[in-house]
Amino acid sequence: MEFMDGKWKKSSTDWEQLLSDSLLNQEAVVEGAVHSIRNMGDVAFIILRKREGLFQTVLERDIPECSVHQLKEAMTVRVRGILKNEARAPHGRELRITDVEILSAPAEPLPLAVDKWKLNTSLEAKLNKRPIALRNIRERSKFRIQEALVRAFRDYLYENGFTEIHTPKLGARGAEGGANVFKLSYFHKPAVLAQSPQFYKQMMVGVFDRVFETGPVFRAEKHNTKRHLNEYTSLDLEMGYIDSVQEIMSMETGYLQYAMALLKNNYEKELSLLNIELPNTERIPEVRFEKAKELVSEKYNRPVRNPYDLEPEEEALIGRYFKEEYGSDFVFVTHYPSKKRPFYAMDDPADPRFTLSFDLLFRGLEVTTGGQRIHDYRQLIAKISDRGMEKEGMEQYLDAFKHGMPPHGGLGIGLERLTMQLLGEENVREVCLFPRDMNRLEP
Amino acid sequence: MEFMDGKWKKSSTDWEQLLSDSLLNQEAVVEGAVHSIRNMGDVAFIILRKREGLFQTVLERDIPECSVHQLKEAMTVRVRGILKNEARAPHGRELRITDVEILSAPAEPLPLAVDKWKLNTSLEAKLNKRPIALRNIRERSKFRIQEALVRAFRDYLYENGFTEIHTPKLGARGAEGGANVFKLSYFHKPAVLAQSPQFYKQMMVGVFDRVFETGPVFRAEKHNTKRHLNEYTSLDLEMGYIDSVQEIMSMETGYLQYAMALLKNNYEKELSLLNIELPNTERIPEVRFEKAKELVSEKYNRPVRNPYDLEPEEEALIGRYFKEEYGSDFVFVTHYPSKKRPFYAMDDPADPRFTLSFDLLFRGLEVTTGGQRIHDYRQLIAKISDRGMEKEGMEQYLDAFKHGMPPHGGLGIGLERLTMQLLGEENVREVCLFPRDMNRLEP
Numbered sequence: 099m100e101f102m103d104g105k106w107k108k109s110s111t112d113w114e115q116l117l118s119d120s121l122l123n124q125e126a127v128v129e130g131a132v133h134s135i136r137n138m139g140d141v142a143f144i145i146l147r148k149r150e151g152l153f154q155t156v157l158e159r160d161i162p163e164c165s166v167h168q169l170k171e172a173m174t175v176r177v178r179g180i181l182k183n184e185a186r187a188p189h190g191r192e193l194r195i196t197d198v199e200i201l202s203a204p205a206e207p208l209p210l211a212v213d214k215w216k217l218n219t220s221l222e223a224k225l226n227k228r229p230i231a232l233r234n235i236r237e238r239s240k241f242r243i244q245e246a247l248v249r250a251f252r253d254y255l256y257e258n259g260f261t262e263i264h265t266p267k268l269g270a271r272g273a274e275g276g277a278n279v280f281k282l283s284y285f286h287k288p289a290v291l292a293q294s295p296q297f298y299k300q301m302m303v304g305v306f307d308r309v310f311e312t313g314p315v316f317r318a319e320k321h322n323t324k325r326h327l328n329e330y331t332s333l334d335l336e337m338g339y340i341d342s343v344q345e346i347m348s349m350e351t352g353y354l355q356y357a358m359a360l361l362k363n364n365y366e367k368e369l370s371l372l373n374i375e376l377p378n379t380e381r382i383p384e385v386r387f388e389k390a391k392e393l394v395s396e397k398y399n400r401p402v403r404n405p406y407d408l409e410p411e412e413e414a415l416i417g418r419y420f421k422e423e424y425g426s427d428f429v430f431v432t433h434y435p436s437k438k439r440p441f442y443a444m445d446d447p448a449d450p451r452f453t454l455s456f457d458l459l460f461r462g463l464e465v466t467t468g469g470q471r472i473h474d475y476r477q478l479i480a481k482i483s484d485r486g487m488e489k490e491g492m493e494q495y496l497d498a499f500k501h502g503m504p505p506h507g508g509l510g511i512g513l514e515r516l517t518m519q520l521l522g523e524e525n526v527r528e529v530c531l532f533p534r535d536m537n538r539l540e541p
Numbered sequence: 542m543e544f545m546d547g548k549w550k551k552s553s554t555d556w557e558q559l560l561s562d563s564l565l566n567q568e569a570v571v572e573g574a575v576h577s578i579r580n581m582g583d584v585a586f587i588i589l590r591k592r593e594g595l596f597q598t599v600l601e602r603d604i605p606e607c608s609v610h611q612l613k614e615a616m617t618v619r620v621r622g623i624l625k626n627e628a629r630a631p632h633g634r635e636l637r638i639t640d641v642e643i644l645s646a647p648a649e650p651l652p653l654a655v656d657k658w659k660l661n662t663s664l665e666a667k668l669n670k671r672p673i674a675l676r677n678i679r680e681r682s683k684f685r686i687q688e689a690l691v692r693a694f695r696d697y698l699y700e701n702g703f704t705e706i707h708t709p710k711l712g713a714r715g716a717e718g719g720a721n722v723f724k725l726s727y728f729h730k731p732a733v734l735a736q737s738p739q740f741y742k743q744m745m746v747g748v749f750d751r752v753f754e755t756g757p758v759f760r761a762e763k764h765n766t767k768r769h770l771n772e773y774t775s776l777d778l779e780m781g782y783i784d785s786v787q788e789i790m791s792m793e794t795g796y797l798q799y800a801m802a803l804l805k806n807n808y809e810k811e812l813s814l815l816n817i818e819l820p821n822t823e824r825i826p827e828v829r830f831e832k833a834k835e836l837v838s839e840k841y842n843r844p845v846r847n848p849y850d851l852e853p854e855e856e857a858l859i860g861r862y863f864k865e866e867y868g869s870d871f872v873f874v875t876h877y878p879s880k881k882r883p884f885y886a887m888d889d890p891a892d893p894r895f896t897l898s899f900d901l902l903f904r905g906l907e908v909t910t911g912g913q914r915i916h917d918y919r920q921l922i923a924k925i926s927d928r929g930m931e932k933e934g935m936e937q938y939l940d941a942f943k944h945g946m947p948p949h950g951g952l953g954i955g956l957e958r959l960t961m962q963l964l965g966e967e968n969v970r971e972v973c974l975f976p977r978d979m980n981r982l983e984p
Contacts, residue, residue, distance in 0.1 A: 541937030
């Protein structure tokens with residue numbers, strides 16, 4: 099009988115060893131995709147793309163097993179050779195090839211020059227050829243940065259006593275109601291795709307006190323803008339026994355600090371490839387919704403058109419204001435008007451026209467919406483009734499409150515928006531592996 | 542201007558402090574839900590439920606602010622008092638109450654006795670009242686164990702150079718084709734929900750070499766069994782430059798070892814509440830599909846009915862065989878017949894009637910399907926054509942191969958099944974927060 103013991107001895111040399119001194123001037127084996135070939139006549143540089151980065155290999159003359167003319171970009175190969183110091187190579191190392199094994203060969207030449215520093219092509223073309231375009235070193239780095247943002251979210255929340263939950267994306271009714279849900283037939287019953295895990299995460303506060311989820315949400319919104327996706331990844335948390343809404347904002351600030359530290363310590367390569375300077379998250383200013391409107395209206399000579407909502411241009415100006423006045427890339431805008439927040443938002447007892455809620459703007463774009471929720475059953479029922487809403491389909495949600503819920507609140511972060519702002523991208527589609535918008539359902 | 546700095550000083554005492562000696566015989570503040578009340582006449586024990594566990598508080602006599610008759614189960618409270626050693630209390634500690642603040646009160650008594658050690662009710666009733674039923678200490682512990690399984694998956698794969706990806710759940714076509722997909726209208730275009738991230742994770746191997754995803758998958762299967770869900774969480778990985786299919790099995794073995802260690806070190810409380818003995822994962826036997834059939838047929842006197850597939854009963858017997866013969870709760874069954882595996886499975890060059898694939902059985906239930914995939918474009922096209930399949934809708938997937946893909950393979954683990962087997966549950970719905978089956982779309 100054969101057994102697996104979880105220990106696998108790779109037949110190739112690992113990245114750390116390639117860069118360490120232990121194998122210098124000795125034999126090593128490197129696997130990778132042929133990223134580019136520079137044939138100088140007497141010598142050819144074969145640059146391999148590995149998950150850790152590019153690695154230079156050198157074919158000094160034709161060898162019996164392989165002529166440079168046999169090699170093609172996008173082949174995957176296993177090369178054997180002698181590891182040498184070479185100051186001009188990436189990472190100061192190269193492999194002088196003694197043997198090449200071709201693992202796979204492409205059937206057609208690449209449709210995009212993925213070995214260029216910047217992919218010189220339109221967003222549309224990149225998205226149409228996504229699996230190829232992402233082979234560009236800078237393109238793929240964006241998603242390593244995105245990984246760090248999700249990873250930090252989870253790790254920070256684990257440390258803070260949160261439990262991770264997985265809530266259903268298929269349900270009988272949307273959390274916020276309304277028209278922006280995708281509908282489908284579920285074994286002949288009407289069903290919808292979850293717009294957010296809102297109801298579920300609240301109900302789970304009654305169980306675990308603190309919960310989070312990182313998962314897809316679906317919005318059938320007919321927006322076709324640079325900052326909207328119809329499917330995106332939402333980083334959601336909900337926490338009970340809060341002292342105030344500010345405790346939620348504090349938790350988000352702590353997360354951002356943790357994320358920047360993780361990026362700085364573990365994603366240095368990608369930050370450097372993309373030339374990213376991390377924003378300061380030590381102190382994030384908070385300003386009331388009304389005050390923010392007033393400040394930018396005064397400073398930038400802009401009349402307030404809609405007193406109940408922030409227009410995208412206004413958000414951008416608030417971002418600019420806090421950058422100019424306080425040097426901050428982030429600002430919490432608090433106390434949004436009650437009529438623009440969902441029924442479950444808690445009104446401010448000091449002035450019920452406003453809610454104990456907030457948005458976080460990052461460089462002038464909303465990346466988070468959060469707030470304290472109503473936890474008292476009677477108050478929740480009264481609010482639903484005030485708004486002329488139906489309780490149908492919310493029975494289970496309301497039951498959780500009927501049987502006691504602690505004071506609580508939470509937030510949802512749009513992962514792609516957060517990534518977009520961090521990377522200074524113009525379009526949210528740049529930082530979604532396979533974006534879904536009104537016109538795009540493929541690849 | 543006010544600033545958030547990410548440091549929040551809670552007004553209540555944290556769990557570690559409650560159990561440490563630093564506040565012994567001093568004042569502390571405990572928040573929680575009233576889990577149970579034992580009124581002994583001259584003294585009442587108010588057991589609070591916190592995320593970390595149960596904590597005993599004691600009302601020795603009525604105080605001006607609070608009589609025991611005012612307190613109800615499912616209230617949430619903040620109590621102040623003096624912290625005392627008490628050997629008979631959980632964790633050996635209790636709080637002698639001096640003050641009670643009621644944070645919220647239920648509108649109706651609880652419909653289930655959540656304070657009982659075991660919820661004495663049917664699965665159906667538990668699922669109908671899920672947000673309440675999960676307040677039972679043992680019920681909620683199952684999902685902490687589940688958390689550890691996902692967390693370990695990610696952490697182990699981060700350590701092994703995998704990149705986390707988020708692939709779309711809405712698409713134009715299912716990965717495996719077939720009838721088992723949920724269909725919907727996406728802005729007047731036909732769309733389906735992803736049955737698995739299979740195509741996407743394979744395409745991303747061409748970009749990141751090693752990728753993983755933990756997310757929901759949707760199966761419109763008309764199975765109503767104890768081990769099927771129509772929406773579940775899939776732990777998927779895909780890795781390039783593999784030496785053989787066994788390298789994938791080795792990665793899974795490593796993951797399981799890592800998960801058991803994480804459970805042992807960080808989830809002791811939950812293991813003990815549920816009385817779970819962790820399985821040995823040091824050595825996992827592997828056996829060929831045909832051999833496994835033969836072994837159980839001989840040992841248990843059972844004729845082989847279907848030579849191409851394993852019936853559930855046969856899986857159970859294989860599990861039993863390897864437990865009896867090798868003391869193992871796990872067994873890799875390898876080399877499944879080609880005709881029962883998807884088109885992208887790589888046939889064994891030594892005998893193309895079989896594939897370089899595997900299932901992992903855990904206590905007689907399949908919890909993982911994996912294998913090496915075809916990476917050569919021409920071979921993939923030939924297989925599609927042999928099967929009489931349409932290439933329509935797979936253009937992007939095939940493009941990735943046309944432009945070069947490394948040898949690769951991967952696997953998908955059903956999170957709920959893995960949890961179910963670890964916990965010894967009879968029904969997979971027990972370990973899904975909000976299960977979706979043919980008859981259940983709520984809560």
